[in-house]
Amino acid sequence: MAHAPTERALARLMPRTVAWTLDAACLLPLVALLGSARMAHAVARARAAMDALAAALPRLLEQALGGAPDAMVLARAWLTDPALAAASAALQSALWDLLLTPLLLYALLACVWTVGFEASSWQATPGKRALGLSVVDREGRRLRSGGALLRFLAAGLSWLSLNIGHALAGFPPYLALHDHASGTRVLAAREGTRLPAWAWAWLALLGLAFAVAVGWGFLWLQATMQAAMQRALGG
Numbered sequence: 421m422a423h424a425p426t427e428r429a430l431a432r433l434m435p436r437t438v439a440w441t442l443d444a445a446c447l448l449p450l451v452a453l454l455g456s457a458r459m460a461h462a463v464a465r466a467r468a469a470m471d472a473l474a475a476a477l478p479r480l481l482e483q484a485l486g487g488a489p490d491a492m493v494l495a496r497a498w499l500t501d502p503a504l505a506a507a508s509a510a511l512q513s514a515l516w517d518l519l520l521t522p523l524l525l526y527a528l529l530a531c532v533w534t535v536g537f538e539a540s541s542w543q544a545t546p547g548k549r550a551l552g553l554s555v556v557d558r559e560g561r562r563l564r565s566g567g568a569l570l571r572f573l574a575a576g577l578s579w580l581s582l583n584i585g586h587a588l589a590g591f592p593p594y595l596a597l598h599d600h601a602s603g604t605r606v607l608a609a610r611e612g613t614r615l616p617a618w619a620w621a622w623l624a625l626l627g628l629a630f631a632v633a634v635g636w637g638f639l640w641l642q643a644t645m646q647a648a649m650q651r652a653l654g655g
Contacts, residue, residue, distance in 0.1 A: 428554075428607040428609065429607065429610065430594040430595065430605060430606065430608065431551075431553045431606040432590060432594050432608070433586070433587065433589045433594075434615055435551045435552075435608060435615060435619075436551075436586075436589055436596075436606060438551055438615065438622065439545065439548040439551045439553055440547060441547070441623075441626060442546065442551075443530070443545045443548075444530075447526060447529050447533060451522050451526050451529060452522075454525055455522050458517065458521050459517070459518055459522065461517075462514045462515075462518045462521065463518065465510060465511075465513070465514035465517075466511055466514035466515060468510065469507050469508075469511035469514060470511060470644065472503065472507035472510070473504070473507045475503075530572075531569075531572055533545060534568065534572050535565060535568040535569050538555045538571070539564060539567070539568040541562075543555055543556065543562055543563065548606070551608075551615075552608060552609030552610070553606055553607065554606070554607050555571070555604055555605070555606055556604065556605050556607060557603060557604055557605070558603045558605065560607075563604065567602070567604065570602045571598060571599075571602040571604045574598035574601040574602040575596075575598040577601055578597045578598045581597060584597070585597025585598060589606075
């Protein structure tokens with residue numbers, strides 16, 4: 421049975437995306453603060469593991485140049501080398517820490533942030549409120565804490581679908597996958613409202629920051645690998 425339309429229009433994809441980035445920008449400094457010690461330790465472990473790999477490289481190259489019986493034997497010797505295996509395991513562990521620490525911290529903080537604000541009288545996170553959005557149930561009523569929590573957990577489906585679930589909000593009936601799953605709606609202040617100029621400027625700034633971060637990461641990785649090769653070759 422179809423439900424009666426709400427008094428306000430359903431929010432589309434772009435305002436919701438901008439709202440999410442605003443909320444994320446509020447949470448990421450806290451994630452960095454709370455996770456800084458663990459991530460710094462993980463970086464130190466990753467560097468130590470890369471140094472160990474670099475130290476093992478001359479011996480492995482010597483084995484290769486010394487004339488192993490065949491490539492399979494050489495590969496098997498490398499895979500079973502204790503020093504190489506230990507360094508590889510340490511590097512993998514450090515990289516997992518660098519990935520999971522901020523991810524888990526963000527998920528926990530975002531849960532408290534989202535549920536608290538969407539179940540409040542605002543009916544929206546600060547990011548959504550800045551874009552004139554609000555979250556309601558299927559009947560247009562304010563969410564309770566349980567409903568807001570269910571919506572947050574259901575959002576995991578949209579992330580696991582490689583954001584296809586989020587992209588559904590760009591097409592009629594303008595409901596994301598987690599809206600369908602939790603029986604909620606995101607409403608806009610006015611139908612067909614364009615993004616304000618500041619929102620476009622914000623998106624441009626995010627794009628620039630992302631490009632700078634990718635470039636810096638590439639240069640850092642290149643410098644790290646070059647330094648490791650120089651150490652390995654006795655440079």
